[in-house]
Amino acid sequence: MNIQAIKQRFEIIGNSPLLDRAIEIACQVAPTDITVLITGESGVGKEVFPKIIHQLSARKHGPYIAINCGAIPEGTIDSELFGHEKGSFTDAHEARKGYFEVANNGTIFLDEVAELPLSTQVRLLRVLESGEFMKVGSSKVIKTNVRVVAATNVNILEAIQKGKFREDLYYRLNSVPITIPSLKDRKQDIDLLFRRFANDFAEKYRMPSLQLDDKARQYLMNYHWQGNVRQLKNITEQISIIERDRDITLETLEKYLPETSFRELPVLLDKSDATKGFSERELLYKVLFDMKQDIHDLKKIIADILQTTGINANINHKKNTFIEKYSPEFDAFIDEDKEFEIQHTFEEKSTQESTKNFIEVEEILSLQKKEMDLIKKAVEKYKGKRKKAAAELGISERTLYRKLKEFEINI
Numbered sequence: 001m002n003i004q005a006i007k008q009r010f011e012i013i014g015n016s017p018l019l020d021r022a023i024e025i026a027c028q029v030a031p032t033d034i035t036v037l038i039t040g041e042s043g044v045g046k047e048v049f050p051k052i053i054h055q056l057s058a059r060k061h062g063p064y065i066a067i068n069c070g071a072i073p074e075g076t077i078d079s080e081l082f083g084h085e086k087g088s089f090t091d092a093h094e095a096r097k098g099y100f101e102v103a104n105n106g107t108i109f110l111d112e113v114a115e116l117p118l119s120t121q122v123r124l125l126r127v128l129e130s131g132e133f134m135k136v137g138s139s140k141v142i143k144t145n146v147r148v149v150a151a152t153n154v155n156i157l158e159a160i161q162k163g164k165f166r167e168d169l170y171y172r173l174n175s176v177p178i179t180i181p182s183l184k185d186r187k188q189d190i191d192l193l194f195r196r197f198a199n200d201f202a203e204k205y206r207m208p209s210l211q212l213d214d215k216a217r218q219y220l221m222n223y224h225w226q227g228n229v230r231q232l233k234n235i236t237e238q239i240s241i242i243e244r245d246r247d248i249t250l251e252t253l254e255k256y257l258p259e260t261s262f263r264e265l266p267v268l269l270d271k272s273d274a275t276k277g278f279s280e281r282e283l284l285y286k287v288l289f290d291m292k293q294d295i296h297d298l299k300k301i302i303a304d305i306l307q308t309t310g311i312n313a314n315i316n317h318k319k320n321t322f323i324e325k326y327s328p329e330f331d332a333f334i335d336e337d338k339e340f341e342i343q344h345t346f347e348e349k350s351t352q353e354s355t356k357n358f359i360e361v362e363e364i365l366s367l368q369k370k371e372m373d374l375i376k377k378a379v380e381k382y383k384g385k386r387k388k389a390a391a392e393l394g395i396s397e398r399t400l401y402r403k404l405k406e407f408e409i410n411i
Contacts, residue, residue, distance in 0.1 A: 001027065001056070010048055013196050016186035022049065022178050029176045030056035035128060037113075037173045038151040040180030043230030049178060050109035050149040059147060062106030065099050070115035077120050079136050088137020100133055100144050107147045113173065114154040114165055124148075125169045148173070183225040183232065190221045193229060197236040208246045210239060215250040223257055259391070288370070372407045375400070384411040 003023050006012065012023065029036055030053045038046045047066065054064045072080050079089075083098030099108060110116075116124065127133050128148060132141050150173045159165035183190060194212070202209035212220065225231050235256050243252060378389040390400040404411065 003027075006052060010052055012045075012048060013193050014186055014189035015192070016181060016189050018179075018181035018185055019189070022180055023052070025176070025178050026052045027056060029053065029178075031058065033057075033147050035147070035173055035175045036149045036178060037176070038149065038178045038180065039156075040151075040153060041182045041228055042153045043225075043228035044180040044182055045229050046151040046153075046180050047109070047111065049180070050107065050151070053149055054107040054109075054147075057107070057147070059106050063103045064107050064109070065103045066109040066111060067099060068111045070112035074117050077117060078123065081120065082123060082133045082135055084136035085138045088135075092137070095135075098133075098135065100127060100146055101142060103146050104144050105146075107149060110148060110150040112152060112154075113150040114152040114156055114159055118164075118166065121166045121169050125166065125172060128169075128172045183228045187221050190225075190232065191217055193232055194220060194236055197233050198240060201237050201240040205240065207240070210236070210243075210246055210248050212248050212253075213250070216248050216253045219250050219253055219257075259388070368407075371403075372409070375403055375407065376409060379404075379409065379411050386411070 001009075003020050006023055006027065007014075012019070026036075026049050036050075036053060038049050040046050050066065051064070054060060067081070069077070078084075079092075079096065079098065081098050081100055083096050083101055084092050086092055086095045110124075123133060127144065127146070131144055131146075133144065134141055156165055156170050160167045160170060191212075195209075198210040227234070238256055239248060239252070245252070374393065375389075378392045379386075381392070382388040386397050386400055386404075390397045393400065395403075403409075
């Protein structure tokens with residue numbers, strides 16, 4: 001079965017190469033009994049892939065049980081997974097089979113497996129290694145033939161370092177890893193997903209489907225979807241129900257999308273964020289601002305030296321070129337090498353002659369213009385809303401107000 005057929009059968013939407021690769025791995029591993037660990041951010045749709053693996057395996061006629069490990073209380077998780085004997089604990093009025101016994105010859109999907117208590121992790125490790133377990137309150141060993149597919153949105157390696165997850169269990173679960181991409185890694189699929197959800201809700205609630213204008217569509221694709229596909233689906237449903245006008249503009253869309261700390265425009269780099277990862281765009285922007293300050297400091301130092309020494313200096317600047325190269329990925333400007341040449345002519349004069357100082361300084365890099373352009377773009381983007389524009393630029397609202405006055409920008 002090819003990838004497109006898999007997408008249609010399991011209602012997977014998207015054409016991202018990363019998504020296609022995840023589906024391809026799931027299809028390849030399905031006919032085996034190898035344990036699979038599915039990773040990805042919350043809301044990316046990890047629960048679909050265990051179904052693909054189960055339906056394409058020889059176990060497809062056996063039971064399939066999905067378990068959310070984080071939703072079961074710690075005190076009852078062992079009983080739920082492995083069963084218990086009558087009287088083994090309070091309220092155990094009768095014996096009960098656990099999921100591993102019920103799902104014999106089938107597949108168990110352990111969602112949020114990193115939430116399992118350490119004691120339960122030990123029991124799970126034994127099942128994976130030998131296919132054996134014991135019910136709570138029993139000493140009788142039970143054999144089971146179950147395939148385990150696990151999933152988590154937690155960084156398990158960090159959990160291992162913190163002592164919250166067993167390293168041996170991780171390597172046993174991670175026989176074949178499958179990583180599901182987040183929406184920020186498959187932006188080309190966002191509009192496709194929105195249209196599919198809009199059509200589904202239009203049919204469900206018997207109303208016309210939503211239509212995005214160009215600005216709203218672009219904003220939707222550039223938005224940082226922390227909740228991924230689940231968040232996009234929820235937002236689409238909200239708009240479908242609440243909005244009477246089916247033509248959705250940028251202003252309408254902004255009412256439903258919460259502000260996020262993710263910024264698309266260049267910002268000054270905070271030293272405290274050095275370890276969090278940052279784009280090349282931010283580094284370049286910071287370098288340009290530092291360079292501007294260095295130029296001003298250098299000019300001041302030269303002027304002070306000439307005033308105190310009485311030197312007649314002719315300062316000739318070699319013409320510098322500043323080439324603006326736009327990059328869709330970084331939205332950055334690339335500054336070519338700057339050169340300047342200072343020629344000093346020293347002349348000895350008698351004490352009776354008056355000293356003549358001449359300084360000719362030419363601004364060689366117009367960073368103020370770049371700064372002003374960025375501020376204009378941010379202000380225009382948010383239609384004069386200073387708070388949002390300041391957040392995009394990574395500066396305070398008070399600083400933005402001062403800059404608007406300095407550059408005489410009217411909003």
